[in-house]
Every structure is written in structure tokens, then in C-alpha cells.
Amino acid sequence: MGGYTLIEHAPLGARNTLRVAARARLLAEVRDAAKLPELLDFPAVRGAPRLVLGEGSNLLLTGDFDGTVIAMDTRGVQVEQEGEVARIAVAAGERWDDFVRWTLGQGYAGLENLILIPGTVGAAPIQNIGAYGAEVAEFVESVEAWDTRERRVAVLDRAACAFAYRDSRFKREAGRYIVTAVRFALPRAHALRLGYAGLREELARMGVDRPAPFHVAEAVVHLRTKKLPDPAVIGNAGSFFKNPIVPAAQGEALKRAQPGLAAWPGADGHWKLSAAWLIEAAGFKGLREGDAGISNRHALVLVNHGHASGGELWALAQRVIAGVEAAFGVRLEPEPLVVGGP
Structure with missing residues (x-):
């Protein structure tokens, strides 16, 4: 069909970076956005559940998808x-x-x-x-x-x-x-953002004292490569948990009780807390249950060591959420879309 291709019972394992084996009842690969109205009116698509998919880097599939996955393959x-x-x-x-x-x-x-x-x-x-x-x-x-x-x-x-x-x-x-x-x-010109932890130090290590945007990009690549596991090597969706936002009183109380907590007061009366710190302090960094695990390189990253199902990965994520809440009274939220989850 012009502008899109339909595939029945399509495997999605290669279309999500957590490498979860799952299938879609129908996969629509869209090459022309102008054809979307026609696609959505197609009998097998109309009225069925839909999931729009990019590279699947912000997604956890906890089972097969009984509907149409729309993959936007447009270019330009x-x-x-x-x-x-x-x-x-x-x-x-x-x-x-x-x-x-x-x-x-x-x-x-x-x-x-x-x-x-x-x-x-x-x-x-x-x-x-x-x-x-x-x-x-x-x-x-x-x-x-x-x-x-x-x-x-x-x-x-x-x-x-x-x-x-x-x-x-x-x-x-x-x-x-x-x-x-x-x-x-x-x-063409923009004030560089160098305040994030480790960025200035990495630029100094590179010998750059007057950074341009491409220097900052190179430094970020170095930092990300050192801190985060590569999805091409081990299945993951990057940061799986959001940094929680809490009222100022709660943030201040946590900081008094946990002086090492990484936390940043905001201008709106709330504090942002480091989810990675909370997860590591609760003892979950590097934890592995079967092939589902928390990265030993970065506590925010849920990893698939081989053949973990989406359900197994989600069960581990829920264990982390419950453990952090029990330890600190803070409830973490997943950053990726959990399809089949809550």
C-alpha cells in the first residue's frame, strides 16, 4: 500500500531496546505521514488499540500487543x-x-x-x-x-x-x-550549559578551556558512554526511573536524615531528588533476578541480561519502587511507557 506497509503478527524484539520478545497483532510501517488518515481508517486498524513506536528506547512491553503498532519511518x-x-x-x-x-x-x-x-x-x-x-x-x-x-x-x-x-x-x-x-x-550562538556534575571536569580532562558546542557534545558522549550501558551490548531503555519531585518540607527532612542524598531545591517550592541515589541506598544497584537486573554501572537503568520477559522486568521494577518507598517514603515513577502495566 502506498505510504505504509502492514505486517501481521509482527515480532517486536528488535524494535525495543530492552529486547523483550513480544508480538503485535498488526505492525504498520509508515513512510508517508499524509497516509495516516487512510491507515487509521483501514478495517483492521479502525477501533483497535494503537501504539506509536519510534525506536522503542522508552518502552517496556509486558506482553504481546493486541492491536496495531504504528512505526513512523518518515524521513526528511x-x-x-x-x-x-x-x-x-x-x-x-x-x-x-x-x-x-x-x-x-x-x-x-x-x-x-x-x-x-x-x-x-x-x-x-x-x-x-x-x-x-x-x-x-x-x-x-x-x-x-x-x-x-x-x-x-x-x-x-x-x-x-x-x-x-x-x-x-x-x-x-x-x-x-x-x-x-x-x-x-x-x-548559531547559545550560552553553554556546563553546570551538570562532571561536565566541566570532563572538558578539563579533554584539555578544553574555551569550549564550543561540539566540545560539550564530545564531553557528554564520554560521560554517557562511561556511565550508561550500551543497548547494543545489553538490553536497556536508559534511565528507567524519573527523579522524584517532592514538596520542599519533605526534601529538607530527607536531606537532614540523609546528608549524602543528592537533591536540588527548585524555585517552585519543590525539591528534585536523585532517583539513582535512592535506589543505590536502598540496596538495589547491581541486583539481578534471573535475566532481569538493575545495572551495576548506573542504578537508574533496568537491564535485560539475556532472555528476561517484560513481565519479569516489570516485576523487578515494582520491587525497586516498593523498596525505595519503604526506605525513604518516596514513590518512584517509571520514565518509559509500560504497555500492559499500570
Whole structure:
């Protein structure tokens, strides 16, 4: 069919970075976003559960998916206006890391702290991906999406996207929007974000005293490679748990009780706590149950040592959540989408 391909009983093991063996009743590989309305009206798709999938780097499948998985395989990067700020439209199916490297090669600034994050461009605003002190929301001008409720193309500006920490309107209204393209506003010059722990030290180790964006990107690559396991080597979905946000009084009390706790007071009367610190302090770092485990390199990372099922991985994640809550009175939330979970 023009613009998309349908595959029945499609295996998804190679389409999620946790390498969970699961199947979709129907897989739709979409190469032309304009064909989405036709696809969604197809008899086998209409009315059935839907799951939009990029690279599966922010997903835990706890079983087979009895519906249609829509994989956005669209491509294209277009610079619409250039000057001090370039406006760049990017198809949802483009790989995020490839796009970041392209922007650096073109001399644009802003995304250097977000290099090496797995996934697609279309997934980036849904999660409002962030790393090393930066979030993608700052550089998103608008998001184009197919609105399945109103059956039309919607263009949502940054304010309408309602970005928050690892959150957005697209996540809160799950299932309504299928992101088809993202428009970025990227400057030629931008104040570098060097405040994240270890970043200045890594630049110093590299011998860089006047860093440019590409230096920061290289430093982030070094840090991520040292801290986080490679999904190509061992199945994982990156950081599995969000850093919890708690009221200031609770944060201050925890800090008094646990002086070593990594915590950051915010301007809104809340504190952000280090989930990695909480997990390690609760004794879960490096834990392994069968092939399901918590990485011994980074306590935030749930790993599949070989043939763990999605259910086994989710059971371990729930054990960690319960253990941290029992120890510290803080409930962790998963960062990836858990399909078949709560």
C-alpha cells in the first residue's frame, strides 16, 4: 500500500531496546505521514488499540500487543529559515542522535547536551527528553501531529505542547496525537550549559578551556558512554526511573536524615531528588533476578541480561519502587511507557 506497509503478527524484539520478545497483532510501517488518515481508517486498524513506536528506547512491553503498532519511518530535514536562528522542520522518523550530530555539523547550538539519546525525533517532544542540564522543550518551536480526535493535522506551538519535566501534552493525552514532524528553532550562538556534575571536569580532562558546542557534545558522549550501558551490548531503555519531585518540607527532612542524598531545591517550592541515589541506598544497584537486573554501572537503568520477559522486568521494577518507598517514603515513577502495566 502506498505510504505504509502492514505486517501481521509482527515480532517486536528488535524494535525495543530492552529486547523483550513480544508480538503485535498488526505492525504498520509508515513512510508517508499524509497516509495516516487512510491507515487509521483501514478495517483492521479502525477501533483497535494503537501504539506509536519510534525506536522503542522508552518502552517496556509486558506482553504481546493486541492491536496495531504504528512505526513512523518518515524521513526528511528541512531548513525553513536561516539567520541568527535557524528554523528546522524534521520528520518524526529521523533518528534523534543523527539529527543532533547534523545540527552540530551545520554550526547550530543548543542540542549538544542531548547527544547520544536513543530514539526518534518524533518521540523527543512526547517525553520532553532531557540530559546534562538541558531539555528539548527549550528549542521546540512547534510540533505537527495528526489529531485522531478531530481528524485533522494540528500544529501546536511550544506553549500548547505544555512541556514539563519528562512530560508533555502528548503524554498526558495519550493516544490522541500522532507526531509527524517537529520544528526546532536553533541559534548559531547559545550560552553553554556546563553546570551538570562532571561536565566541566570532563572538558578539563579533554584539555578544553574555551569550549564550543561540539566540545560539550564530545564531553557528554564520554560521560554517557562511561556511565550508561550500551543497548547494543545489553538490553536497556536508559534511565528507567524519573527523579522524584517532592514538596520542599519533605526534601529538607530527607536531606537532614540523609546528608549524602543528592537533591536540588527548585524555585517552585519543590525539591528534585536523585532517583539513582535512592535506589543505590536502598540496596538495589547491581541486583539481578534471573535475566532481569538493575545495572551495576548506573542504578537508574533496568537491564535485560539475556532472555528476561517484560513481565519479569516489570516485576523487578515494582520491587525497586516498593523498596525505595519503604526506605525513604518516596514513590518512584517509571520514565518509559509500560504497555500492559499500570
